Amino acid sequence: RKEVEQDPGPFNVPEGATVAFNCTYSNSASQSFFWYRQDCRKEPKLLMSVYSSGNEDGRFTAQLNRASQYISLLIRDSKLSDSATYLCVVNIYNQGGKLIFGQGTELSVKP
Amino acid sequence: DTAVSQTPKYLVTQMGNDKSIKCEQNLGHDTMYWYKQDSKKFLKIMFSYNNKELIINETVPNRFSPKSPDKAHLNLHINSLELGDSAVYFCASRDRGTNTGELFFGEGSRLTVL
Numbered sequence: 001r002k003e004v005e006q007d008p009g010p011f012n013v014p015e016g017a018t019v020a021f022n023c024t025y026s027n028s029a030s031q032s033f034f035w036y037r038q039d040c041r042k043e044p045k046l047l048m049s050v051y052s053s054g055n056e057d058g059r060f061t062a063q064l065n066r067a068s069q070y071i072s073l074l075i076r077d078s079k080l081s082d083s084a085t086y087l088c089v090v091n092i093y094n095q096g097g098k099l100i101f102g103q104g105t106e107l108s109v110k111p
Numbered sequence: 112d113t114a115v116s117q118t119p120k121y122l123v124t125q126m127g128n129d130k131s132i133k134c135e136q137n138l139g140h141d142t143m144y145w146y147k148q149d150s151k152k153f154l155k156i157m158f159s160y161n162n163k164e165l166i167i168n169e170t171v172p173n174r175f176s177p178k179s180p181d182k183a184h185l186n187l188h189i190n191s192l193e194l195g196d197s198a199v200y201f202c203a204s205r206d207r208g209t210n211t212g213e214l215f216f217g218e219g220s221r222l223t224v225l
Contacts, residue, residue, distance in 0.1 A: 034212045043201060043216035044154065085152065091212045096166040097142070099214060101154040 001026055006088050006102035014110055017078045021105045023071040023088030030090040030100075033064055035073050038085045038104065047073075047086070078109045114138050117202045117217035124192060125225055131188045132220045134202030142166075143185035144203040144214065145177060154201070160185055161207060189222075197224045 006023045013019050025033075033050040048055065050062040050071055061074040071088055088102035115136045124130055136143060144167075145157040159167035160179040174190045189196060199221050203214040 032212050036214075038152075043218055044214075045216070046213045049212060087154065089212070096159060096161075097207050098156060098159070098167055099144075099212060100156065101146075103151065103153045 002103070003027055003100045004088055004090055004102035006086075006105045008103055008105060010106040010108055012108045012110060013078055015078055015080060017109075018074065018076050019078055019107060020075075021073045021086050021088075021107075023073075023102055025069050025071070025088075025090045025100075027090070027092055027100075028069065029092055029094050030069075031093045032091040033062075033071050034089040034091070034099075035060075035062060035071075036087040036089055036101070038087055040084075044087055044101075075107075078107075080109050080111065083107055083109045115202055115204055115215050115217040117200075117220050119220060120218060121221050121223075123223045123225065126192055126194060128192050129188070129190045130192060130222070131186055132200055132202075132222075133184070133186045134217055135184050136202075136204040136215070137183065138204055138206075138215060140204040140206045140215070141182055142205055142207045143179065143182070144205075145185065145187050146201045146203060146216075148199045148201060148219070150198070158185075158187075192222075192224045194224050197222055 035047040036044040037047045038044040054063045059076045063072045085104040087104045142161045144159045158177040163179045199219040202217040
């Protein structure tokens, strides 16, 4: 089983749609969580951290459920510029601060 | 002013050759990483150095040898290249002390082995 699993998609949605991505992780020692975004043929960049209480940044909302070892990202009012691959990342402190990436979920927002 | 820079950006070579990729960061971070992204886009950690000390060494063939001459540089040397080594190799850095989890990536080095 992969340490971090995501639905690879692709998710094809119209502009203005709400889309949700899910992620599960297997290592209970995972202690911090993040969503990264990767545009085609570019490097990944941090989108947002994920806090236990849930957090929001504009149209983006991240949630964490430690009991279920589950992380989500919700994008409201999708824009064409949101088209990218979204990577779920967990930080495992007791393994030298290893940051493990999921395989990414591809999002394509159409006009 | 590029924060994490890798060279070369593109590398095309024959099987059996030896090649190196260089990485430098000017962010003052104490930890640097090499990740490999294969054709399925899966980003897999290979190595990590903290203040020139190897702290993460995943199950990577010993044909891959990282070297960190100082905390701002982390190079990757690959011996006897194989077809399966074709991938994009990303260097990244962060400051472990801040625990923000924000990795700063270079633009990637696209290696093609023929």
